[in-house]
Amino acid sequence: MQDRDRVWAIGVDLGGQSVKLALVDETGRIGPRRQAPLDAGQAVEHITALIVQEINTLSEDARRAGLEPVGVGMVMPGYMDAARSKLVFAANLPTLNGTDFLGVIRRSLDLPVVFDADSNAAAYGEYRFGAGQDVDRLIVVAIGTGIGAGVILGGRILRIWNHIAGSLGHVIVDANGPACRCGARGCVEAHASGPVFERRAGELADAEPSSRLAALRAASGRLTGVELGQALREGDTAAAKVVQACGWWLGAGVASWSVIYHPDKVLIGGGIGALGAPLLAAIREGLAEVGQPKATQHVAIEAALLGADAGVVGAAALAMAETETNSAMSAT
Numbered sequence: 001m002q003d004r005d006r007v008w009a010i011g012v013d014l015g016g017q018s019v020k021l022a023l024v025d026e027t028g029r030i031g032p033r034r035q036a037p038l039d040a041g042q043a044v045e046h047i048t049a050l051i052v053q054e055i056n057t058l059s060e061d062a063r064r065a066g067l068e069p070v071g072v073g074m075v076m077p078g079y080m081d082a083a084r085s086k087l088v089f090a091a092n093l094p095t096l097n098g099t100d101f102l103g104v105i106r107r108s109l110d111l112p113v114v115f116d117a118d119s120n121a122a123a124y125g126e127y128r129f130g131a132g133q134d135v136d137r138l139i140v141v142a143i144g145t146g147i148g149a150g151v152i153l154g155g156r157i158l159r160i161w162n163h164i165a166g167s168l169g170h171v172i173v174d175a176n177g178p179a180c181r182c183g184a185r186g187c188v189e190a191h192a193s194g195p196v197f198e199r200r201a202g203e204l205a206d207a208e209p210s211s212r213l214a215a216l217r218a219a220s221g222r223l224t225g226v227e228l229g230q231a232l233r234e235g236d237t238a239a240a241k242v243v244q245a246c247g248w249w250l251g252a253g254v255a256s257w258s259v260i261y262h263p264d265k266v267l268i269g270g271g272i273g274a275l276g277a278p279l280l281a282a283i284r285e286g287l288a289e290v291g292q293p294k295a296t297q298h299v300a301i302e303a304a305l306l307g308a309d310a311g312v313v314g315a316a317a318l319a320m321a322e323t324e325t326n327s328a329m330s331a332t
Contacts, residue, residue, distance in 0.1 A: 009069055024312065072113045073116070074114070115328060117162075124317050151165035250279075
């Protein structure tokens with residue numbers, strides 16, 4: 001099948017520092033893409049104009065190549081209103097909260113637009129094109145600054161509250177645990193978010209000054225997930241301790257989610273997901289140690305496949321799904 005015979009959609013991933021766009025086909029293959037820096041503190045009018053300009057430019061590029069996008073999917077962090085037409089709250093997009101910028105974008109484009117949460121997009125993208133294909137009950141977890149997750153049940157995104165499956169990163173797994181920025185104590189996120197991995201790495205580097213972690217910190221002046229991953233690949237025992245400790249708590253989180261959603265598979269993604277097999281092993285260990293056997297013994301823990309493209313691919317997949325639904329309704 002030639003490219004012009006495929007179904008294409010534009011996926012837009014809006015974050016606090018950039019807007020990423022890609023043309024994606026019906027198999028999940030990415031075509032032309034764009035990315036523009038974004039200052040989240042700028043006025044809503046400026047941000048809206050930038051997004052519309054980038055979408056129009058990509059759309060025009062596609063049409064010049066003989067490709068006709070069927071729609072636009074745009075995803076972002078935070079919570080939307082009941083109609084998915086207004087961003088109610090997103091901490092890293094403060095000037096957009098409560099405004100009609102989504103409505104302005106929709107009215108400014110000549111393509112149908114669907115909006116959704118980035119966690120839902122990542123989950124749906126993995127379900128349609130990634131490691132979650134044909135999985136009936138699927139959870140996709142993104143571990144970065146926080147812990148977000150989307151849930152797919154029977155091919156449909158689970159929407160319980162503010163169009164998401166709930167704040168899975170804020171499920172409490174340790175009543176006497178550390179305080180979380182959400183105001184609770186002992187959340188999964190308080191034990192296993194990206195900043196926690198980095199903090200623990202710093203503590204281990206202090207405790208083990210001859211470790212590779214300590215050497216990398218001395219060389220770069222920092223310890224992020226990148227340095228942690230490098231030390232882990234080089235066989236550093238201090239790095240392994242960090243991943244084991246934090247990963248175990250992620251496993252406890254999966255155990256808690258499993259008695260609610262009974263997933264067949266849980267996919268681990270986000271920046272911390274790049275830690276790979278040692279992280280997955282630690283998650284499986286935590287799950288096995290604290291999980292209810294009947295609810296957890298069948299759960300597969302695997303790596304998500306879409307990586308940094310989860311947002312744009314998932315967004316495009318949502319646009320395609322919306323088009324398919326509308327076409328089916330028109331045919332009845």
